[in-house]
Amino acid sequence: MLVLLAFIILFHITSAALLFIATIDNAWWVGETFSADVWRICLNATNCTEIGYDFDDYATMQVVQATMILSTILCCVAFLLFLLQLFRLKQGQRFILTSIIQLLSCLCVMIAASIYTDRRQDFHAKNKQLYSQTSGGSYGYSFILAWVAFAFTFISGLMYLILRKRK
Template identity: 75%
Template sequence: MLVLLAFIIVFHITSAALLFIATIDNAWWVGEGFFTDIWRVCRNNSNCTEINDSLDDYTTIQAVQASMILSTILCCIALFIFVLQLFRLKQGERFVLTSIIQLLSCLCVMIAASIYTNQYEEIHKDKKFYEDITQGKYGYSFILAWIAFAFTLISGIMYLILRKRK
C-alpha cells in the first residue's frame, strides 16, 4: 500500500508539473521564426508582443488562460488535500474530495485545450499579432496540456479506486 501511495504522489506531482509547463511555456503554436502561447507572440526569439484586449478574439484566449490557470490551481489544491486526508481521515472515507478536485482540474485543462484546438484559426487570423504565423503547428506545450489532461483524469480515477483499498 505504501508503494501505491508513493506512486500516486509522484504521478500527481508529475501532473502538476505538466500543467505548470503547459501554462507558462511559450510553445502552443510554433513555426519557422516564431512561437506563441496563450500569453504572447514571439518572432525571432526576441520580438515578443503581449496578447491583450486589442486582439479581435481576446475573449477566446482569455478563456484558455483562465481554464489553464484554474486547472493548475485545482491540481495543487488536490495534492494538498490528499496529503491532509492521508493523515486525518479513517480508512474508507479517504480521497473522495481529492478525486473530485482532481477531476475538476482534468475538466478545466480539457476545456482549455479544446477551445484552443477549435478556435486556433480564429485566434491566429488577427493581423495585428499574427501577420506571418498561420503556417505553423501545435507546439509541445499544447501537447503537454493534453497529456496533463490524461494524467489528471487517471489520477482522479485512481483516488476513487484507492478509496476502497484497505
C-alpha cells in the same frame, strides 16, 4: 502499500508539473520563426507581443488562460487535500473530495485545450498583421503537454475515486 502511495504522489506531482509547463511555456503554436502561447506571440524569439485588449479575440483567449490557471490551482489543491486526508481520513474511507477536485482540474484542462484547438486559426486570422508571419506552423510541445496533463489528471482523479485508506 508504501510503493503504491509513492507512485500516486509521484503521478500527481507529475500532473501538476505538466500543467505548470503547459500554462507558462511559450510553445502552443510554433513555426520556424515564431512561437505563440496563450499569453504572447514571439517573432524571431526577440519581438514578443503580449496578447492584450488590442487582440481581436481577447475574450476567448482569456477563457483559455483562466481555465489553464484554474486547472493548475485545482491540481495543487487536490494534492494538498490528498495529503491532509491521508492523515485525517478514517481507515477504509475513500478520497472522494480529492477525486472531485482532481476531476474538476481535468475538466478545466480539457476546456482550455479544446477551445484553443477550435479557435487557434481564428486567433491568428483575425489579427492580420500577425497572421502573415504566423500562418505556417504546428502545435507545439506545450499544447501536447496540456493534453497529456488532461490524461494524467483524469487517471489520477479515477485513482483517488477507487483508492481506500489502508494502514
